Amino acid sequence: MKKIEIIPLAEKKAERRGISQEWIRETIRSPAQVVEGYGGRKVAHRKYMIQNKEYLLRVIYEESKELYEVVSAYLTTQIERYWMEGKDEN
DSSP: OOEEEEOHHHHHHHHHTTOOHHHHHHHHHSOSEEEEOGGGOEEEEEEEEETTEEEEEEEEEEEOSSEEEEEEEEEESOHHHHOOTTOBOO
16 A cells, blocks of 8 residues: 655645545545646545535645655535546545
8 A cells, every 4th residue: 555645834734724634644545536636646536524514625646656645635615616527436
């Protein structure tokens, strides 16, 4: 299993945004969907219910043979903007 590394800036911003490292790791390990990002990066999607409202966690990462390097993560309620129909992983 590949190692997941969260760069310090992404870790700091995720903490400020109320996103746990556990959620980030869960989204990388078991994404509901993975889409192509900019510059060869990938974006893992997973939905979460927070206070009876659905959010999409977007985890932006770079993948190498032995590592997932997380460069950013954020929650959004604009699910329809980012969700790619027909791209479900599960």
